[in-house]
Every structure is written in C-alpha cells, then in structure tokens.
Amino acid sequence: MTDQTLSDIKVLDLTWSIAGPFCTKFFADFGAEVIKIERPIAGDPARSLGPFLNDDPDPEKSLLFSNLNLNKRSLTLDLKSAPGQEAFKALIRDTDILVESFSPGVMKRLGLDYEVLRSINPKLIMTSLSNFGQTGPYRDFKASELVLSGLGADMYSCGLPGRHPLKLGGNCLQYLVGHMAAVATIAAYWFRLNTGLGQHLDISMQQVLASDTNHKMTNLVSFAYSGMALTTIGLGRIDPRNFAIAIHPTGVYPCLDGYVRAYSGLTHWERFLELFPQFEEFEYPEDILDVENNKPVVDVTWYEWCAERTKQEIMETCQSVKFWVTAINTPRDFISDPQMKARGFWVEVDHPLTGKQIYPGDPLHAESSPWRVRRPAPLLGQHNQEILDHLGKEAPKTPPIPEKTGPSAIRISDRQRLPLEGIRVVDMGVIWAGPSTAWLFGALGAEVIHVDNPHHQPDYSRGFIMWTPESQLNRPDSGMYYPEGNPGARPWNRQAFYTRALWNRLSCCIDIDKPEGKEVFKRLIKTGDIFVENNGATAMENLGLGHEVLRAINPRLICINMPAWGRSGPYKDYVGIGAMHQAISGEEWIRGYDDEDHPFHNTFRYPMDSASPPMAVFGAVMALVQRLKTGKGQWIDFAQMQAMAHHFAEIYLDAAWNGRDQKTMGNRHPTAVQGCYPCRGPEPTEETAMNGGERWINITITNDEEWEGLCRVMGNPDWTKNPMFSNQENRRKHHDEFDEHIMAFTRKRDNFELFYVLQDHGVPAGPVEDYRDSHMDPQLNYRNFFRTITGAEIGTYRYAAFPFDFPEAPLQVTHPPCRLGEDNDYVYRQVIGLTEEEISDLEGKKIIGDLQYEWAGPMPDYFRKRIEEAD
Numbered sequence: 001m002t003d004q005t006l007s008d009i010k011v012l013d014l015t016w017s018i019a020g021p022f023c024t025k026f027f028a029d030f031g032a033e034v035i036k037i038e039r040p041i042a043g044d045p046a047r048s049l050g051p052f053l054n055d056d057p058d059p060e061k062s063l064l065f066s067n068l069n070l071n072k073r074s075l076t077l078d079l080k081s082a083p084g085q086e087a088f089k090a091l092i093r094d095t096d097i098l099v100e101s102f103s104p105g106v107m108k109r110l111g112l113d114y115e116v117l118r119s120i121n122p123k124l125i126m127t128s129l130s131n132f133g134q135t136g137p138y139r140d141f142k143a144s145e146l147v148l149s150g151l152g153a154d155m156y157s158c159g160l161p162g163r164h165p166l167k168l169g170g171n172c173l174q175y176l177v178g179h180m181a182a183v184a185t186i187a188a189y190w191f192r193l194n195t196g197l198g199q200h201l202d203i204s205m206q207q208v209l210a211s212d213t214n215h216k217m218t219n220l221v222s223f224a225y226s227g228m229a230l231t232t233i234g235l236g237r238i239d240p241r242n243f244a245i246a247i248h249p250t251g252v253y254p255c256l257d258g259y260v261r262a263y264s265g266l267t268h269w270e271r272f273l274e275l276f277p278q279f280e281e282f283e284y285p286e287d288i289l290d291v292e293n294n295k296p297v298v299d300v301t302w303y304e305w306c307a308e309r310t311k312q313e314i315m316e317t318c319q320s321v322k323f324w325v326t327a328i329n330t331p332r333d334f335i336s337d338p339q340m341k342a343r344g345f346w347v348e349v350d351h352p353l354t355g356k357q358i359y360p361g362d363p364l365h366a367e368s369s370p371w372r373v374r375r376p377a378p379l380l381g382q383h384n385q386e387i388l389d390h391l392g393k394e395a396p397k398t399p400p401i402p403e404k405t406g407p408s409a410i411r412i413s414d415r416q417r418l419p420l421e422g423i424r425v426v427d428m429g430v431i432w433a434g435p436s437t438a439w440l441f442g443a444l445g446a447e448v449i450h451v452d453n454p455h456h457q458p459d460y461s462r463g464f465i466m467w468t469p470e471s472q473l474n475r476p477d478s479g480m481y482y483p484e485g486n487p488g489a490r491p492w493n494r495q496a497f498y499t500r501a502l503w504n505r506l507s508c509c510i511d512i513d514k515p516e517g518k519e520v521f522k523r524l525i526k527t528g529d530i531f532v533e534n535n536g537a538t539a540m541e542n543l544g545l546g547h548e549v550l551r552a553i554n555p556r557l558i559c560i561n562m563p564a565w566g567r568s569g570p571y572k573d574y575v576g577i578g579a580m581h582q583a584i585s586g587e588e589w590i591r592g593y594d595d596e597d598h599p600f601h602n603t604f605r606y607p608m609d610s611a612s613p614p615m616a617v618f619g620a621v622m623a624l625v626q627r628l629k630t631g632k633g634q635w636i637d638f639a640q641m642q643a644m645a646h647h648f649a650e651i652y653l654d655a656a657w658n659g660r661d662q663k664t665m666g667n668r669h670p671t672a673v674q675g676c677y678p679c680r681g682p683e684p685t686e687e688t689a690m691n692g693g694e695r696w697i698n699i700t701i702t703n704d705e706e707w708e709g710l711c712r713v714m715g716n717p718d719w720t721k722n723p724m725f726s727n728q729e730n731r732r733k734h735h736d737e738f739d740e741h742i743m744a745f746t747r748k749r750d751n752f753e754l755f756y757v758l759q760d761h762g763v764p765a766g767p768v769e770d771y772r773d774s775h776m777d778p779q780l781n782y783r784n785f786f787r788t789i790t791g792a793e794i795g796t797y798r799y800a801a802f803p804f805d806f807p808e809a810p811l812q813v814t815h816p817p818c819r820l821g822e823d824n825d826y827v828y829r830q831v832i833g834l835t836e837e838e839i840s841d842l843e844g845k846k847i848i849g850d851l852q853y854e855w856a857g858p859m860p861d862y863f864r865k866r867i868e869e870a871d
Contacts, residue, residue, distance in 0.1 A: 004031025005369040005626045009189070012037060012091055013072060014100035016044040018171050019205065020129050021068040022178030022646075023185065024099050026618060028071035029371050035091065035387060036069060036378065040076045043380040044069075050670060051654040053354050059380065060353045063653040066377045067359055070349065074378035075387045079110055088112065090391045092120050097185055101129040104139050114200040123198040125188045129181055133204030138779040142764040143205070144700035145173050146667055146674050150768035151777075152209030154216035155676075156692070157229070157236045158605055160593075162684050164676040165237065165696060165768050167667050169590035172607045175647035176212065177205045179614040184804045186621045187419040187444050191809055193628065195417065199808040207785055210774060211803040213436035213501065214610040218481075220800040222496040223771035228480035228690045236689050240601055245472065246288050247295040248272045248302075252328065252599050255306040259328040259599050260314050261583035263576060266465060267458060274321040276301060289471050315584075324576040328599050331586040331648075331655035331662060339584075342569035345642055346656075351376040358656050363643045364619045365566065368634040369626050418445020419809050423624070424831075426451065426528040427505070430460035431577065433562065433612040433640055434534035435501040440613045441530070441620070442504030443802055443811060449528075449827055450502070451521065452820055455511045455846075457855040462492035462820065466856035467863050477690045479870070483795050486870035489859065492820055493793045499817035503789055503799065507818035508827035509851045512543060517847045523832045525550050525557065529633075530620050532560040534612075534640070537572040547635040557633040558623040560616055564608070566639030578606025581641055586655075587648060594666030608644040615643035667698075673707075673731045674700040676768060677743050679751035692770030697751040699742065700764040703728060709761035713754075714745050791816040821850050 009032040013024040021036075021044070028034040038044050046068065047059035054061075078084040089112075092098065098117065100107060107113045107128070114126050131148065132138040149155040149167040159166040167173075181203045188199055211217055223229040230236030240251045248269060249262040264272065269288050273280055279298060287294055306314055311327035318325035329337065335358070340346060347361040362371035423446040427438035435450075442448040450461065458464055468487065472478055479485030481496040488494050510524070511517040522545075525531060531550060533540065540546050540561065547559040564581045565571040571584070582588055583599075587607060592600030619636050627633055645652065651662050667676050681695030688694045701707050704727065711720045719725070719741050724734040731738055746754065751767040758765035769777065775798065780786065787801040794817060802811045828834045828848060843849035 004372060005622050007031035007033075009033070009096045010094060011035070011097045011099065012095050014098065014102070015129065016101060017046050017049075018064070018068065018174035019178040019181065020099055020101035021046065022175050023127070023129070023181040024072070025068055025070065025178075026182040027097070027186075029373075030369060030622060031372070034072040035383075036072045036074050037079075037088070038074055038076050038380060040078055040381070043074075043076070047380070051650060051658065051660075053357075053657050055658070058353065063657060064650040066351060066354060067649045067653060069377040070359065071374050072378055073375075073383035073387065074381055075384055076381040079112065085111065087388065087391065089117075089120055091387075092117050092124065095121060095124060097125045097127065097189065099127045099129070099181070099185065104128075104130050104134045118198065121198070123192060123196065125185065125192060125198050125201070127181055127185045127188075127201040127203060129177065129203045129205065131204070132206050132779050133783055134202045136779045136782040138206070141759045141766075142762065143766065144669075144672065144674065144702070144764045145171055146669070146676070146698045146700055147764050147766040148173055148205055148209055150676070150696070150698045151766040152206040152216075153212055154214060154219060154605065156694070156768050156770045157215065157219065157689075158602075159237045160239050160602055161237055161686075161689065163593065164667070164678070166591075166593065166676075168605060168607060169587065169664060170648050170651055172610070172647040173209055174205075176607075176610050176614075177203070177208045179611060179618075179647075180208045180803050183440070183614045183618050183621070184806075186618055188806065190621050190624060191417075191419045191806070193625070194422070195808075197808045199806060201804060201806065203804050204783065206779060207783060208803045210780060210785060211800050212610055213432065213439075213613060214605055214607065217800040218496055218500045219771050220774055221500040221797070222481050223692070223775065224797040224799070225483045225496050226480045226485045228477055229692060229771035230480075230689050236604075237684075238602060238689070244291050244295060247282070247291055247298045248288070249298070249325075252601050253303065253306050255309055255311050255314055257310045260306060260311050261326050261328050261580055261588065261599075261603070262318075263324045263579060266469070268323060271321050271323040275318065275323060285469055289469055319574050322575050324580055326574070326576060326580040326583045328583040328588055329586045330589050331651050332659070334584065334586040335652060335656045337584065339565055339569045339571040340645075343566055343639060343642070345645070347373055349373055349376050352379065354657075357653070360642075360646050360649050360652065363615055363646050365637040365639065365642075366619050366623060366634060367636065368630070368632070369619070369622050416809055418811065419806055420444040420446040420621070423447070423529045424449065424527060425530045425532060426524055427531075428461075428533035428535065430533075430535060432606065432609045434532065435461060435498065436609065437532055437534070437562070437613040437616045438505055439501035439503070440617050441532075442814075444617070445809070445811070445814075446530070448505040449524070449823070449831070450505050450507050450818060451512070451524070452507050452509050452851075453511055453513070454509060454820065454851040454853045455513060455855065459492070459853065462498050463495065466492065466853050467860050470860070470862045473863065473866055480690065483797070484870065486867055487863070488793065488867055490793060490820070492853070493817075499791070499794065500799070502817035503813060504815050505818050506815060506823035506827065507821055508824050509821040509848055511847050511851070512545065514845075514847055516842060516845060518544060520832065520834070520842065520848060521545065522550075522553050523834075524827070526554050527831055528554065528557060529624070530558045530560065532562065532616060532620070534562045536575065537561075537563040537565070537567050551633060551635065555632055556627060558620055558627070558636065559633065560620060560636045560638055562612060562616055562638040562640055564640050566642070567637045578608045579603045582606065582608055582644070585641060585645060585648075586652070587644070590648070590651060590662055590664050592664045592666065594664055594668055596664070600664070607647055608640050611643040611647050612638075612640040615640075668735065669700070671728070671732070672700050672702045673728065673735060673738055674698070675739050675742065677739070677746040679746050679749055679754065679767075681751070692772050694768075694770065695751045696768035697746055697754055698766055698768060699758065701728075701731065702764070706763050707731070709763045710758065713757055713761050713763070787813050789813055789816050791819075793819060824849065
C-alpha cells in the first residue's frame with residue numbers, strides 16, 4: 001500500500017465538538033498522523049453528543065464522535081499539570097501542525113501560547129478556532145450554532161414571510177468552519193514548504209460564516225450596491241408557492257410515494273415542452289411570464305402527472321430531457337441511493353464497541369492522493385502508552401525540498417508573499433460553486449484566470465439572461481444586485497451575484513467552441529498549475545478538452561472536474577442547482593419549521609455550494625504537495641455531493657446505524673433549549689425583506705448556569721420558578737411554554753441591547769443581523785473583514801472579504817471584480833505568448849478579443865430607457 005500524500009505530516013489535535021475535529025479529520029483521512037489530545041476521564045465532549053448507536057449514551061458509541069475522529073489516535077493529558085505540559089511540549093518538538101479550539105486566552109494561561117511553542121518548534125503551524133476570533137470586542141462571547149447563524153451566516157433571509165428566520169438543518173455551519181480551517185491550515189503548510197515559515201492562524205467562526213458563498217457574501221455586496229439585500233424573486237424569506245416568475249413548476253410537489261423538487265426559469269421552457277408538448281401554443285417569453293393567467297392551466301396538468309408517478313420515476317423522466325426536477329429523499333433513501341453506491345462512497349469500518357458500520361467515504365476522488373480508512377475512531381486514551389513510549393525517540397522529519405519554479409513562472413515581488421502566490425489557476429467555473437472555488441484560490445494569492453466565452457449561450461458565469469424581461473425589470477427589487485440599482489449598459493460586469501466572486505481574478509475571452517479557440521486554450525493550460533471547472537460531467541470531453549487531453553499537454557497540471565455528482569454513476573449527467581441535488585441527498589428533509597409535516601418549500605440556501613469550494617481547494621493544495629514529491633500533476637474527480645454529505649454525516653449514520661429518519665427541528669436542538677425570538681422593531685413586510693430592519697434575537701440555554709443568567713436578566717419573574725422549568729430536561733419538555741414566556745420578554749427589548757446584556761450574564765445569545773447590521777458589526781470591522789474595492793464599471797464599495805488571514809502572508813485585494821475580457825492583453829501576450837500576427841488573425845475570426853454577447857441580441861429599448869432614467 002503506497003503512502004498517502006499527507007503521511008509525512010504530524011498533527012496535534014487539541015479540539016472538540018465539531019469544527020476542530022472536522023478540520024483535523026481531513027489531514028487524518030489523507031494520511032497525516034493525527035494525535036487527538038483529550039482531557040482525562042471525560043475526553044472530547046463530542047463523545048457525549050448524540051445520536052448514539054441504539055440510543056445507548058455510551059461515550060464510545062457516539063455516531064458524531066466516531067465519524068469525526070476516524071484515523072486518529074487518542075492521548076489523554078492534563079494540560080493543567082506539570083507532567084501533562086511537559087509531555088505536550090515534547091510532542092510539539094516534531095509536530096508540523098497544532099489545531100486547538102480552547103476559548104481565547106486559555107492557551108496563554110496554560111503557558112502554551114504560540115510564542116512559547118514557537119520557541120520549541122520555530123516551524124510550527126498553529127491553528128486556533130474560536131467563536132469570534134482571538135481578538136475584538138466579541139472575543140469572549142458565548143455562542144452556539146444558532147447564535148452564529150444570526151451573527152455570521154445568512155439566517156436573516158431564511159424562512160417564510162411573517163415567520164421567524166430559520167437556521168439550516170443539522171450542524172452544517174460548524175462543519176463549514178472546520179472545512180475552511182482545513183483549507184487555511186494546508187495553505188499555511190504549503191507556504192511553509194516554500195518559505196520555511198510557520199505561523200499562528202486565528203480562525204473566527206463568525207468571520208468564516210460571514211464570507212459564506214451561500215448567499216451571505218452576495219447579500220452583503222448587494223446591500224452595499226443598492227441598499228437591498230434580499231429578493232422576492234427567489235433568494236429571500238419568501239414562499240415560492242405564492243410567488244412565481246414563470247408558469248412551469250418551481251417548488252415542492254406531492255407524488256405517488258412522497259415529494260419532488262422542481263426549479264425552472266425562462267431558459268428551461270423548451271425542455272418542459274419536451275415533456276408537455278400540449279403547451280407549445282404559449283408565446284415565448286410573454287406567455288411564459290404571465291403567471292396569473294397561464295400558470296393555473298399548467299399546474300393542473302403537472303399535479304395530475306406527478307400524482308400518478310413515483311418520485312424516482314418523475315426524476316428520471318425529467319432529467320432525461322434536462323428539466324430540473326429531482327426526488328426529495330429521506331436520509332435513509334440516500335443511504336441506499338444508486339449514485340452513491342456506484343461511486344463507492346459509503347465505506348465499512350470495524351470499531352471494537354460499535355462493530356462494523358458504514359461511514360461517509362472519500363469526499364474527493366483524487367487520482368494520486370487517496371482517501372483511506374486506517375483505523376476506527378479511538379477509545380479514550382487508547383494510545384497513551386504507545387505515544388508516550390515514543391516521546392523523544394523519533395527523529396525530526398525533513399520537509400520536502402520546496403519547489404523553486406513552476407510552469408507559470410510568475411514573478412513574486414519584494415512584498416510579503418501570499419500563501420498560494422506563484423500558482424496559476426485556469427478557471428471555467430459557472431453559476432455558484434465554481435466561481436466561489438476560483439475566488440477562494442484568488443483570495444489565497446493564486447493568479448486565477450477566468451476564461452469567458454461570450455459566444456456560449458447562456459454564459460452562466462456572468463448571467464442566466466443578459467437583458468432582464470420588462471415585466472421583471474419594473475419590479476421594485478429588480479435593481480437590487482446593481483450599483484445604485486442601475487444595471488448599466490453591461491450588466492454582466494456589474495451584478496453582485498457574480499462580482500462578489502470575481503475580484504482577485506482575471507478575465508480573458510476565448511471561444512473554445514471553435515477549433516482555433518481550443519488551441520489557444522491548450523496553450524493557456526500549458527502554463528497553468530491548476531485547472532478547475534464545474535460544468536456538466538461530460539462538458540469538457542464533448543469539447544475535446546477532457547482531463548486526459550489537458551494532462552497530456554501539461555503533465556504537471558492538477559485538473560479538478562467538479563460537477564454535482566462526479567464523472568461516473570447513474571446521476572452523472574443530472575442537472576440543477578443546489579436545491580435539486582440536496583433534495584436527493586435528504587438534506588431538505590431535515591430543514592424547515594418544526595411544525596411542518598412536509599419538506600420545506602423555500603430552500604434557496606445551498607450547503608452544497610458552501611462545502612464544495614473548500615473541498616476543491618484543499619484537494620488542489622494537497623495535490624501541489626504530492627507534485628513536490630513526484631513532479632506529476634493529477635486528476636481529481638470531485639463530486640460536490642460527496643463533500644456536502646460529510647457536513648450531515650451523523651444524520652446519515654443515524655439512518656444507517658439506527659434505521660431512523662431524522663426530521664427537521666427548526667431552530668431547536670436535541671439537548672439545548674433555544675429559539676429565535678422577536679424584538680422591538682417593525683413587523684415583517686416585503687419592504688423589510690428587501691431592505692432589512694426586522695429585529696430578532698437567538699438565545700441558547702445549555703445548562704442551569706445559563707438559565708440562571710437568563711432569569712436574572714428577566715428580573716426572575718414568577719414563571720421561572722415553576723417546576724416545569726426547574727432543570728434542562730423539564731425545560732425541553734415544556735419548550736413551547738418556554739418560548740411563549742421568552743417572546744413576551746424579548747418583544748419589549750432592542751435585540752442588540754439585549755444581546756450585550758445577556759452575554760454579560762453568560763448567556764449564549766446574538767441578534768439575527770440584517771445586512772446593514774453586518775456591515776456595521778463591531779467584531780467584523782475590528783478584524784478588518786470588509787475591504788474597499790474600486791471597480792471601473794462599478795464604483796467604490798465595501799466587499800465581504802477574507803474568511804481568515806495569515807500573519808506571515810497577509811491576504812490582499814490584488815484585482816477588482818474582473819470585467820469581461822479585461823485582462824486579454826496580459827493573458828494573450830505575456831501568459832500564452834501569442835504573436836501579434838496570431839492575435840490579429842484570431843481577433844478577426846472572433847476567437848479571442850473584446851467579444852460581445854451577440855447571442856443576447858441588442859439591448860432592448862425598455863432596458864435602455866431604464867438605465868437612462870437611472871443615470
């Protein structure tokens with residue numbers, strides 16, 4: 001069995017719960033030696049978190065812990081004792097990476113802060129994860145997944161109108177933080193290989209979530225542009241059953257054995273007609289947009305058609321014509337799903353107490369950097385003697401010789417080097433996950449060249465349709481994504497939906513549909529280190545530019561293809577956005593209000609698009625490390641669904657191990673008492689949905705101490721003395737009554753004022769920030785989260801920026817949102833090396849150059865009038 005890529009890395013894991021162990025899990029699963037240091041007797045608190053095998057609360061039978069700690073060894077140390085500290089310092093001497101998740105200040109009080117540890121090991125990389133970071137006014141505040149949903153993620157726009165905002169299902173936000181922390185950590189390791197420098201990474205959960213591509217980043221940029229941050233067209237707290245922009249189906253529909261999820265837009269009408277040719281009489285696009293008169297007719301046919309078929313039949317039929325419909329599975333359905341079985345995703349692991357059980361497997365499918373199970377999760381202290389016996393006996397490892405030059409030959413200036421500086425990424429990402437992946441490469445300092453092809457209809461990297469239909473352009477929220485609400489003459493350069501991920505990237509135009517364009521593209525590939533795209537599974541092969549072709553051109557190329565379902569299996573050609581794929585996975589089954597008995601109708605938040613970028617970038621940097629050893633690149637067949645499945649792992653394991661389908665708990669929690677409560681402020685309206693202003697607060701109570709703090713803030717009213725609230729178990733049993741009392745109290749208070757008061761009394765709480773709140777957030781601004789960027793066709797605005805920073809390589813804005821073809825000259829001449837004669841010839845044939853969206857047609861008069869009025 002060959003060594004895994006990270007097999008020469010040693011990691012000390014001083015983390016617990018979810019985010020930290022998930023960060024170190026990536027290193028363990030790809031070969032690193034990971035020593036999990038736990039407290040004696042109690043160990044990682046995740047050992048006491050359910051679900052448990054057969055509901056037996058044995059700390060060795062936690063499904064959550066078992067999955068998060070595969071491939072690790074367990075060592076128990078009392079870090080408050082002199083012997084424990086001595087053993088820990090001995091371990092640090094030959095450790096590459098330390099990851100810890102103590103509260104800020106604890107490591108320093110223990111005498112184990114980075115300055116002390118760096119004196120022992122100057123090349124040490126230390127990653128610290130905490131709720132709000134090691135610095136800033138919120139540094140010592142308490143949090144929960146729900147609290148961080150409101151203070152970091154995009155909770156404000158999740159839910160239905162007139163009801164409280166919703167968190168996402170499960171613990172996916174903590175998984176996302178762990179995923180991003182793994183990216184930062186491996187980037188720091190790559191940086192060390194090239195510079196010899198270790199460093200201390202300070203990861204704030206709030207900051208990671210505020211930069212989430214799952215609409216938070218877009219809405220922050222959109223608010224800066226126009227003062228609006230949600231849309232009743234699709235991405236906000238709306239009910240799609242009551243609001244549709246086209247007459248073909250969008251939303252959740254009942255069928256013979258459950259439900260299906262449908263999504264459609266103007267570009268899908270021709271596909272819908274393949275299923276229902278009787279609607280060919282409708283004129284495009286006017287009749288398709290006439291929802292009031294024509295949708296009822298279509299709905300009758302669609303509902304009747306679905307009622308006679310199973311969800312699998314409906315999905316397969318619709319997908320055969322590329323119409324965006326998928327089954328809404330339960331977690332148990334997904335465990336037996338044919339796609340994941342065909343990809344070999346579920347793996348069997350034998351544990352001494354839980355026996356042989358299935359677990360989520362390879363999230364990446366990296367050709368030369370295999371994922372592997374080497375050992376089950378450890379019993380508490382299982383490896384104490386083995387590890388302690390070897391202290392001081394292992395010779396320090398010598399890191400691989402840093403790569404001196406790469407095919408890109410990018411010059412690095414005298415300023416501080418960025419983590420991925422010197423790496424060139426060629427990017428053909430579209431819609432959401434692809435551009436977000438490219439942006440993350442650029443944020444880390446890689447030179448990212450986005451290949452635009454304006455001849456391709458539609459260009460999903462800059463717009464679904466180029467000229468907004470007149471009926472939609474006249475809506476009050478139609479300009480929300482544009483600076484000052486004005487689409488401008490070139491909306492593809494101005495829309496926040498795209499510009500949020502177009503900065504720190506370059507744009508060149510190449511029509512790769514033409515033979516001459518393919519040759520130009522191949523010459524660009526020859527200069528690159530990484531190629532990434534998320535088009536359909538066979539799109540690149542159909543163009544004659546599959547991974548085998550590209551790697552034959554450049555054997556050192558790391559080629560990442562990241563369609564939703566990967567490049568194999570029965571679903572490989574399935575189409576849709578995140579909602580469609582998540583429906584198959586069972587993710588939708590666990591999301592929504594706890595009093596609903598059907599899948600949640602508004603699902604315009606896509607955890608798959610959050611999980612995919614960090615997984616792709618982690619895999620790419622790991623492949624760079626592998627290339628140092630072999631001199632060769634590799635192909636990564638990355639199915640985005642496999643990364644997302646890891647963010648809901650314990651829910652799938654509960655289905656597989658216990659035969660149980662979890663359902664949504666809304667904002668509630670298996671052990672805590674918590675909720676999202678209204679505060680003093682305006683009632684929800686369409687205007688507050690678009691512009692913000694609603695006031696909500698999240699409160700979590702996990703123990704009697706926090707309950708007592710809440711009671712003090714409320715003035716210890718008589719109802720708190722009722723036996724039904726005397727302990728945590730009773731409070732959970734009477735959660736509805738608890739909520740009624742809390743709402744009566746919070747309605748009289750300002751959410752930010754109450755937030756600070758509750759935190760002063762040790763209660764995890766936080767406002768549900770709208771987008772103005774986030775822009776003004778003291779913690780985010782203290783940590784320099786927002787960056788001011790000036791774009792030539794946009795103006796000067798503040799953008800949600802970096803999810804983390806590097807003290808030895810401070811992240812920088814190196815390029816404003818790239819306009820279509822803005823960097824043609826640099827790419828054609830300096831990167832590809834085209835001659836003047838070649839450029840002239842190719843421009844004459846419209847293969848390269850300042851191409852226009854000819855397929856979109858001329859700007860309509862109504863559109864021209866609108867932008868003139870806006871000017």
